[in-house]
Amino acid sequence: xxxxxxxxxxxxxxxxxxxxxxxxxxxxxxxxxxxxxxxxxxxxxxxxxxxxxxxxxxxxxxxxxxxxxxxxxxxxxxxxxxxxxxxxxxxxxxxxxxxxxxxxxxxxxxxxxxxxxxxxxxxxxxxxxxxxxxxxxxxxxxxxxxxxxxxxxxxxxxxxxxxxxxxxxxxxxxxxxxxxxxxxxxxxxxxxxxxxxxxxxxxxxxxxxxxxxxxxxxxxxxxxxxxxxxxxxxxxxxxx
Numbered sequence: 001x002x003x004x005x006x007x008x009x010x011x012x013x014x015x016x017x018x019x020x021x022x023x024x025x026x027x028x029x030x031x032x033x034x035x036x037x038x039x040x041x042x043x044x045x046x047x048x049x050x051x052x053x054x055x056x057x058x059x060x061x062x063x064x065x066x067x068x069x070x071x072x073x074x075x076x077x078x079x080x081x082x083x084x085x086x087x088x089x090x091x092x093x094x095x096x097x098x099x100x101x102x103x104x105x106x107x108x109x110x111x112x113x114x115x116x117x118x119x120x121x122x123x124x125x126x127x128x129x130x131x132x133x134x135x136x137x138x139x140x141x142x143x144x145x146x147x148x149x150x151x152x153x154x155x156x157x158x159x160x161x162x163x164x165x166x167x168x169x170x171x172x173x174x175x176x177x178x179x180x181x182x183x184x185x186x187x188x189x190x191x192x193x194x195x196x197x198x199x200x201x202x203x204x205x206x207x208x209x210x211x212x213x214x215x216x217x218x219x220x221x222x223x224x225x226x227x228x229x230x231x232x233x234x235x236x237x238x239x240x
Contacts, residue, residue, distance in 0.1 A: 002238075004118035006035060007154055007203040009128040011161040011195035011212075013091055021060045023198055027211055028122065029064065031202075032086065035120045039067040041084040045100035046092025046126040053090060077104055081113060091125025091161075094138040098130050099146040111152050121154060125161045128195070132159050137184055137192050139177075155203060157240040158184070163194030163217060181219045191240055192219040201234065208234040 008024075008031050015023040031037075040061060044053040054070035061068050071087075074080035081087065087110070089097070101107050113119040123131045129138045130151045137158040166176040175183075181192050195201065199212030210216050210232045218226050221240075228234065 002115045003205045005115055005154065005203055005205055006031070006118060006120045007114070007131065008122045008200055009131055009155075009159065009195075009203070010122070010124040010200040011128065011163070012197045013124040015198045019060070020056060023213075024200060025064065027200060027202070028061075031120065031122070032066065035086065037066070037086040037120060039069060039085050040122075041071055041080060041087045042068050043071045043087055043089040043097075043127070045072070046090055046094065046097035053092075057088065057090065077106060078109055081106065081109060081119070084113075084119060086120035086122065088122040089124070089127030089130065091127055093143055094126040094129040094135045094140045095142045095144040095146060097126045098135055098149075098151060099144040101130065101152075102147050107152060111154065114152070114154050128159055128161050128201075131155065133157060133190070136188070137181060155201075155208075155238060157190060157237050158192045159201070160192055160194045163196050165196075165217075178219075178225075182223065185219050185221060185223060189221050191221050191237060193217075193234070193237065194219065199230070203238070206235060206238055208238055210234055 010024055013021055042054050042057045044050040047053045050072040058068035114121045129135045131154045133153050134149045135151050136149055137160045164177050166178050194217040196214040198214050199216055202209045202211050210228055210230055212230055215227045215229055
């Protein structure tokens with residue numbers, strides 16, 4: 001039981017036709033309002049230019065009334081996380097992100113703060129990947145070597161952000177996303193939630209709900225798949 005858990009896991013920060021984070025504005029404002037969040041601590045380690053990345057997030061959230069601070073600017077990372085009202089872990093390269101979190105010895109601390117103390121966690125793309133059980137189902141190239149693929153474990157299953165359906169008339173002979181995710185399930189026997197762009201997963205305590213404008217596709221542990229519409233109750237996944 002994780003009664004304190006408060007997560008918003010976005011498939012992506014960008015959606016075609018809208019500005020950065022704009023498609024998730026209502027979700028973010030509802031979450032921050034419920035938790036009385038005024039300042040967001042941004043974790044920029046998935047991209048190389050931490051200052052530029054933090055400014056991008058600041059430019060998006062500040063007009064909505066939220067301050068944004070970069071974790072990389074804090075002399076004491078552990079203290080900054082402990083005192084944070086909410087953290088936002090941005091997208092980029094999942095391997096780089098997880099490697100840095102282990103290097104800074106922040107994995108266990110973030111897990112404890114979120115699951116036991118109720119620190120609000122927002123993740124997008126790579127930030128969503130590292131919130132799950134492992135990063136095995138990321139789409140990213142392994143340009144860095146984390147000590148393990150095991151991640152924060154804020155939820156007990158895997159997510160595939162930016163999930164794309166197979167193109168029925170494609171002449172491409174490489175593996176489709178479905179084939180790669182099915183291969184993971186065959187080896188690991190645990191579910192993967194395919195989050196299409198424009199969707200997110202809200203987790204409040206032991207309740208999980210699909211948000212956004214599109215369906216999500218669940219690759220079940222038995223090898224079958226099922227589609228879920230927006231607002232679907234996915235709380236059963238928290239018992240995986």
